[in-house]
Structures are given as structure tokens and as C-alpha cells.
Amino acid sequence: MSEIQSQTQQKTTGGQRCKKLATRIDLTPMVDLGFLLITFFVFTTSLSRPMTMRLALPNGDNILEGPKITANKVLTLILADENKVGYYQGDDSAAIQFTNYGINGLRDVIIKKRQAVLAKYGDGEELTVLIKPADECKYKNVVETLDEMLINKVTRYMLLDLTATEQNIIKAHI
Numbered sequence: 001m002s003e004i005q006s007q008t009q010q011k012t013t014g015g016q017r018c019k020k021l022a023t024r025i026d027l028t029p030m031v032d033l034g035f036l037l038i039t040f041f042v043f044t045t046s047l048s049r050p051m052t053m054r055l056a057l058p059n060g061d062n063i064l065e066g067p068k069i070t071a072n073k074v075l076t077l078i079l080a081d082e083n084k085v086g087y088y089q090g091d092d093s094a095a096i097q098f099t100n101y102g103i104n105g106l107r108d109v110i111i112k113k114r115q116a117v118l119a120k121y122g123d124g125e126e127l128t129v130l131i132k133p134a135d136e137c138k139y140k141n142v143v144e145t146l147d148e149m150l151i152n153k154v155t156r157y158m159l160l161d162l163t164a165t166e167q168n169i170i171k172a173h174i
Contacts, residue, residue: 069128072120075113076130077106078162079137079145080170089113096169101144110152129157134170 071090078086078096085106088096099105110129118124129149133142142159149157162170 069126073117073126074128074130075110076132077145078166078170079131079133079141080173081134081136082138082141084173085109085141085145086170086173093163093166093169096173098173101141106145106148107152110148110154114152114154125155127154127156129154131157131159132162132166133159134162134167 074090076088076093080086080098083100084098085101086096086098087106087109088094099109114124114127117127131142131145131149146157148154
């Protein structure tokens with residue numbers, strides 16, 4: 001543990017000098033104790049368990065019907081480049097119109113379509129928006145469009161790929 005070593009120094013020409021004691025502390029047992037404590041805590045602690053999310057999946061017996069989506073309730077947005085958004089209502093891709101990403105552009109289109117669905121079906125929540133980014137579209141444009149969905153409280157929207165017909169229409173207009 002600790003040991004005290006004593007040394008005496010004597011003068012030859014005089015009397016005896018006082019003893020000077022040198023102390024030396026051995027810390028080996030303290031280091032051993034530290035490592036024992038570390039290994040104890042490493043072995044007794046539990047690692048974080050993987051967290052899983054439970055999904056409520058329907059069984060095959062009780063299948064509910066989804067919402068009835070008609071062409072009058074669908075607005076398709078084609079995200080072209082930084083300044084152009086193509087949109088058409090229903091499934092008539094030939095009647096595509098273009099606007100911008102601003103408040104007076106995309107937001108007005110969504111508000112008008114939502115009001116039309118509300119007037120015809122009595123519930124603006126039935127609006128379904130299909131978002132289709134083109135190859136020229138930037139990530140920023142997709143985020144702005146998703147923000148517009150949140151601002152306008154559109155609860156049904158999907159990100160989809162462009163069809164070949166839509167790609168041809170976009171290339172013709174750009």
C-alpha cells in the first residue's frame with residue numbers, strides 16, 4: 001500500500017542532523033480498484049434495447065372501403081423548374097396550365113380547387129392532390145409544395161412519378 005522510507009544523514013564534523021523522511025505512495029491498488037469498478041459497471045449495465053413501432057395492420061376479414069375519389073376531387077401538380085408549376089384537374093392532362101410557386105400562384109390554385117370541391121361535395125377535405133416532380137425540379141420546389149399542402153390544410157396528397165404523356169407535355173411547354 002503505502003510505505004514510508006526513512007533516511008538519515010550524518011555529518012562527519014559535528015553532531016547528528018535531524019532525520020528527513022521521504023514518503024512514497026504506491027497507487028497500484030487504487031488503479032486495480034478503479035479497473036474493477038469500471039468492469040463491474042460495464043457488465044451490469046444494459047445496452048439500449050432496439051425500439052420498434054407497432055403497426056396496426058388489418059386482418060383479411062374486416063376490410064374497410066377507402067374514400068371514394070373521383071376525377072372532380074383530384075388536382076395534379078407537375079413541378080417543373082424553379083418558376084413553373086403545371087397543374088390540371090381530374091385526369092385531363094391535355095388541359096394543363098402553368099403558374100408559379102408564389103402566394104398568388106400555387107396557393108391560389110389549391111384554394112380555388114378546394115373551394116370547388118367544397119361547393120360540389122360539401123367537404124373541402126375530400127380534395128386529393130397528386131404531386132409529380134419532373135427531372136428539372138429542385139428539392140426546394142418539392143419542399144415549398146409540401147409547405148403549401150400544410151398551409152392550405154390538404155390532408156390527402158401523394159408524391160408520384162410523371163407518366164410519359166406528362167413528360168412530353170412538360171417538354172413541349174418548357
